[in-house]
Amino acid sequence: MHEISVLKKAVDLAEQTAIDNGVARIAYITLEVGELTGYLPVFFYKYFPVVTENKPIFEKAELKIIVDAGEALCKDCEAMYNVMRNQGVCPNCGSRRKDILGGQDFLLKEIGAVADEK
Numbered sequence: 001m002h003e004i005s006v007l008k009k010a011v012d013l014a015e016q017t018a019i020d021n022g023v024a025r026i027a028y029i030t031l032e033v034g035e036l037t038g039y040l041p042v043f044f045y046k047y048f049p050v051v052t053e054n055k056p057i058f059e060k061a062e063l064k065i066i067v068d069a070g071e072a073l074c075k076d077c078e079a080m081y082n083v084m085r086n087q088g089v090c091p092n093c094g095s096r097r098k099d100i101l102g103g104q105d106f107l108l109k110e111i112g113a114v115a116d117e118k
């Protein structure tokens, strides 16, 4: 259950970035979650209200998550495949030797500001 601590870091970073840029309220934040990080988006959605509870800048803010697919390139036959769906085994030749191409990152991708109400 590491989701809550990484989510907390992302929320703190978003808050600081918003303050630095003169943003009064955040409309949404977008997280990019790699499939291979082992983080489950369902927990981010669950903890988001908890983590942002005492932060007025996040009032009514929405959490958006983009899942980055865990792709690999087989070192033996050069097929590209999804690591999760194939349990890390090349569906073309059965090899486990591979280069991971994506899906290992967790990052704060975007911060949406609430437009000034004038």
Ligand SMILES: [Zn+2]
Residues within 6 Å of the ligand: 074, 075, 076, 077, 078, 079, 090, 091, 092, 093, 094, 095
């Ligand atoms: Zn292969």
